[in-house]
Amino acid sequence: MCRWFESNCRYTCHKVISWFIKQGMNNSSFASFRLNEPIILPKALEGFSFGTAPARSVSVSEEIASIFPHLESQYVQSILRKGGERFPPLKIGVVLSGGQAPGGHNVLAGIWDAIKQSGGALFGFKGGFKGILTDSFRVLEDAEINSVRNTGGFDLLGSGRTKIDSDEEIKRAVATLQKHELDGLVVVGGDDSNTNAAYLAESLQGRGPVIIGVPKTIDGDLRSCEIPISFGFDTACKVYSEIIGNIAKDVISSKKYYHFIRLMGRKASHITLECALQTHPNLALISEEIAANNSTLQDVVKEMADFVEERYSQNLRHGVILVPEGVIDHMSDMRKLIAELNELFAPNHPLASFIQEKTLPSERLDLVLANISKDARGCLALFPRPLAETLVYERDPYGNPPLSRIETERVFAHFIDKELRARAMKSGKTVPFAFQTTFLGYEGRSAYPSYFDAHYCYALGKLSVIMVVKKLTGYMAAIPNVYEPVDQWRPVAVPLVSMLSMERRLGKNKAVIAKQPVDLFGPLFAQFAEQRDRWRLDDHYQHPGPIQYWGPKPLVESPCISISK
């Protein structure tokens, strides 16, 4: 055996083997099959030379324009394929920000595969924006990228919820980017992170590294005309729907209990709507509809108790109910209660310090109950006492009652049980009501990306590189026609300023990318509204099964219902 082999290949073999051992992988593990699965690029993103053409003008309010004078991006830009040269050797930084979403690693792969041939370099900042502020990064090359292709999670770089908000933070971030002479920074994040990206781009005054946003969030609430969906939503909803379908199968087999399932989505109910369309539960609450109807918690509980009674009159004691985690915050009496509590606890309220001196939660609750309106009191009194005590005793980081501590699915089951018992006391007729509860959150956000998300992310990665070359700073990478087959996708760049609007946050007006709620006048909600009456008393459960990565094309390649045209 030649020396060269001994010293080089053995070392490589050793490295490869020990990497496999570290990953705990063997040749037949799921991960190893996924790692080697090729990803195709849309035809429009093949090659290395591209032009841009204005596709649509966007209007920006005067206030936004005055905050972002340097981001004069009045057009959504189409990306057009041209000749076939190479990219210049690019140095690109990338950051994964906020909660994980399936496919993040494929964004990195898309960037790396685009720049590696021309001698580019990829800096992965560690732990979200904190990595930029502290100049903590990892150079990503073949070894790193090849170990994460088509896998879920953000574990290659980690993530974080640090923001780059203040002038001081922006200065430090810019210093890091300039120190490494980066040509561009790709910010993979949700509404907050992309708001940060817009401010960062503005502060660079259109010069220096190009700042690109990539739309990420399983919640599906980062959208615009050209961005039908953020990445991760497809996979997460498919994982949740798999589980909901299994639970529905259990419910229809045993027929003896109601299963309440809480889904993610504090502000918007996109996940619940998608999962409802995939699985056909008997009931699915949509926060936006409840807010639009000005429904109170008591209204909704009564309606749900009616629903249980109605099913029981048809001899049905079982059901599947989907509840978005944020639904309670959208009820008019809860909003009133929260507003009154916030007022009562505001530093300038005469009772505030007196109430806050009460160190026993029960004392504090009694005092609060005595000092709020009748409506608010009625609402607070609905909750089991320990939970009501928590609501008036603790504050979340934004100074609000800790609503995220409410396990919505359990609380609803409890409310309905209480309501049915109260009705039985009056009428003498008992309606049996047994229930189970499940919360689906962590199961979906770090799954292996679906065919759709794997390809979508890879394409967004390559697109980001093209946008760096074209110096489209302050733009978001986007593919408006994702409902078509991958090879026909047509990429565009969307000005971040076109997505900004003014919002009051912590007492100040701020330009932010607003979370997009479910459109109650859109075709998706219409599809749901048209079908749900049929699902209410008759069981039409669907069982979508686990995500398939091989096998029948429609199973593998079809995106979720929200994305289909």
Next chain:
Amino acid sequence: MCRWFESNCRYTCHKVISWFIKQGMNNSSFASFRLNEPIILPKALEGFSFGTAPARSVSVSEEIASIFPHLESQYVQSILRKGGERFPPLKIGVVLSGGQAPGGHNVLAGIWDAIKQSGGALFGFKGGFKGILTDSFRVLEDAEINSVRNTGGFDLLGSGRTKIDSDEEIKRAVATLQKHELDGLVVVGGDDSNTNAAYLAESLQGRGPVIIGVPKTIDGDLRSCEIPISFGFDTACKVYSEIIGNIAKDVISSKKYYHFIRLMGRKASHITLECALQTHPNLALISEEIAANNSTLQDVVKEMADFVEERYSQNLRHGVILVPEGVIDHMSDMRKLIAELNELFAPNHPLASFIQEKTLPSERLDLVLANISKDARGCLALFPRPLAETLVYERDPYGNPPLSRIETERVFAHFIDKELRARAMKSGKTVPFAFQTTFLGYEGRSAYPSYFDAHYCYALGKLSVIMVVKKLTGYMAAIPNVYEPVDQWRPVAVPLVSMLSMERRLGKNKAVIAKQPVDLFGPLFAQFAEQRDRWRLDDHYQHPGPIQYWGPKPLVESPCISISK
């Protein structure tokens, strides 16, 4: 168009279409693809003529033999393929009993496909044994069977936990079987249902319908020398491992919390052991080991707090911990507490009625605390007060404290948090501890059966028919070499009496099929014990991904680790 077509085919078309609509299926749904996926039979089960040969003699205690004098089955019987005639026209009844397990429908398909050609009839009793007692059934033919092939759940017939226990019940059951002149009854169930099957077979004195057992339970605790696994275990563990793998990816990406995951298994920890081997968590509790070591709840909590501290000393604040739901019942101090509580509440105890008069849970708890031993008191005092009140206030259907109401994963997180705070008070050094909890149960037991379970169940169905023909009453269908490829499986019939042992239940000695615990001296536990130290501080998480039904053969066809040789 001819008249015949108009009257016949149109009707058929209409039936097919309305069936699809009722199922909510379209041509590209997951269910429709699974329905049409062919299942192969082991070579040894092909054809229609079979012989038997004694394979192993079994010893049965005198006591068991005296209870079952008519089940003289002193041999495990090998099933041997012979010529190629048809089966006689058989009338077979089938019942799905107890909790759902993936694959139940394929047992029905296996039976039906075997008997339909010779003009047989299949009676599916509805809602478990209740269907036999009330003579409620559904005749199963192509239409019914073809609508459930390869699907999860027991929804075609429903299930139930009714037992056939008393002489009166046995008489009623026999009357139903004889009324329909059934040649055989196939009991698809776990330990309890198969115990019932043994009593039923005995009461028929070896005459009349042949009673066959089929081993079903996701818990994996129905085993014997020839029964390496019950059906459903493979699928359920794969679904749980998919989710655990996703959660582990989330944990390693965010690195900021411990995730406690409770798995099914009140008496035995097979699911936890299998899932641990599939996913490599940092810690997995095995109830059987805790019982064998005589560990107390306080010991285990201390060890777990040590583990969190040890990881923190290496700057790790995250982890994945698996907990079997029944672990608390296996701790020596909890067993002592339960025994003392049961004694205190026994009708002949001097304080019993006095304690039970206390209608306030808190009063009752105080009174109980004052009247139990110091050890038991220390143990009860560990629990949050509302939970302790529940434990002394309520009774489960077996007259025990309602341990199933303890959400083990939450309680452990709470205990560890409390222990770490207490240590911080003493040492002044705070160890940060954030956690999340998940319970995995319903997600797995009604999933689409894996390749393994789909084939295993179909083979068990066909095997049951052969056993009816061979009049092997009081036997269980079994395939000892399931770790080999499907076509090489060699079926046997195992005498149910060989699985029975005497147990004290509700104050009486009764012959029952005992749940098999994890074998602490077996190769599977050894494999776990050998690896777990490596997983403790270093993260070696595995992410098995969702069950694949198409694609790379090893991913699709490999059974879970417990089944592999």
